[in-house]
Amino acid sequence: MSHQILLGAILRLGVKGHHGLRIVILVLIVAAIVVAFVLVRQRRPSRPARTARRRLALMTRGNPVPPGDRPDAGVPNLTMSSNNDLQAQGVGTVATAVRQSRAGNTLSTIEARGLTKRYGDKLAVDDLSFEVKPGHVTGFLGPNGAGKSTTMRLIMGLDAPSSGSVTVNGRHYHDLGWPLREVGALLEAKAIHPGRSAYSHLRMLAQTNHIPKSRVEEMLDLVGLSAVALQLVGNFSLGMGQRLGIAEALLGDPGVLLFDEPINGLDTDGIRWVRNLLRRLASEGRTVFVSSHLMSEMALTADQVVVIGKGRLIAEMPIDEFTSRSSQCYVRVRSPQLDRLRPALQAAGASVADEDDGSISVRGMGAENIGELTLHESIVLSELAPQSASLEEAFIESTEGHLEYRGDRPVAGGSTKGA
């Protein structure tokens, strides 16, 4: 009886079916297919296929793959030793090409002009103009939600600007002949199909730009993922995902590199590795544009900064200038003759404030000038110490009022009194 109904449903499916049981059967079959599909998706990936394994053995030049019963078997931890290797490899392999440094060249390779992006009635990027030049690591700074990632997507042609334009090497991204050979980007950590191997991910990108297979293998080597090249990306840690993203960016040996928060998820060794890599890439004459909300990291890595807040440009200058421009820069002065020194400084146009520890802080006058002044006035100095603001402080100060989310608001500077 029931198979009769099933038959009827199948044979006359959709022709004139409104029998209740037919509907139930249809729904059951659909449900079965959906369940089967969900099970497939959730299935833990097993060992790589034998052919794949052979390929890996070739790739790793004779090193057999550790027999991986567990997905994470054979995944190296970012231990000190493995990282030292990485560092050595990284520096070596990227630098194999002899490159002419173009530092100092005025050619700008990323150029934004009045770049504006509106999502609905929200202005994500607001009339942004800046240039990024080769030979430097340029930090792209801004609080969360300032529009850094949006700007990166606009550069890459992934989002279309509402007005204004941005070019790479003088052309819109869409007009680049071989995009991966000119621009490499790490935009999002692990924006990779979790069911695909690291090798296949890089390979499919390489194919579009006619980049040879050997380069894919080199890049996997460079970021230390050769041993897990054929494992599914879904098993990767965030740090491994970042490494794969860096390999992806470097795939076409491009002259322009964009990194959106590249050190997210990396441990200290990984961070040091990325820092060295970025500096190395810049020293080879490439344009390196790195966004970060971590000021301390940028202080160690970048030469130039582009600072934005609420989508607007706040500063675009060498990093030293950015920190020294801050009002947090002052000179701490100690002297047994403060009574004479104070009016002399004020007469010369500096502003003077007394500190709790008996020193004075002098703003508006450099240490050199203070030294000359005291010599001239025959005042004894016991301390003359320029205090420069950290990038962090300069940043907080410059983005005051530009924070997208008030809840994120850090405790603002001003508490950095001497020592």
Add this chain to the structure above:
Amino acid sequence: MIGVESPLGPIPPGRYGFGGVLASEWTKLKSVRSTVWTLLVTAFVGVGLSAIVTSAQAARWSSRTLAEQVNFDPTRSSLAGLLFAQLAIGVLGVLVVSAEYSTGTIRATFSAAPRRPLVLVAKIAVFGVVALAVGEAVSFAAFFLGQSLLSGKTPTASLSDPSVVRAVMSGGLYLFALGLLALGLATIIRHTAAAISTFVGMLLILPIIVAALPSSFADDVGRFLPANIGAVMLTAHYHGTDPFGPWTGFALLCGYAVAALLAGGVLLVRRDT
């Protein structure tokens, strides 16, 4: 550009083209398990369900009325499973596009190949060829298995009959057209679950809704439904009374797919990723 000696050599003149994008799409399709699984389900459901139907027909033949025996179409009977295999091939068609959005790979894809229509055409080409090949293989396998199960118990069909060849080939064409329709829907909708729901709804839920309409109206609308078109395509005994002939029906299905793909293509170019 800046390198005097890049390990990759100088940047070649010209620009990236369709060949590279096509190779890339092929790598993408074959490098994920969901492709293998959806194709296996397509084959399993297409052949297996057809086998169940035909063996049930064979078993019940003697209890059939004369009218039923006269109208029995062994070809159609052996292809019954294809009307379910369409769901699995549709899921693959959806995933070819939607998986890129759900995983974020789409950004890498468009960074490597910023001309989006080129990427869509490459996806259509790669998936289309796979869907057609698998569809035809499943259709012919289901036919031969079905005929061998019917053999000796009921009348059987043979490929020497032109309308039988047409019906069996239509099985593959039907899966091909519906797979591309699913790909087009996914390009418009971009979300896996929503696109699959829409596809399944068009195939299975819409007929039920249409059947509930007043009958004169239901017939007018119903003949445009993919499932009804498929039913005609898979029948060797075409009487001329069906609303659309098999080839007209196939053209209509292709029209649906092209419309969805064109709409998807326009949105693909216009939308941010």
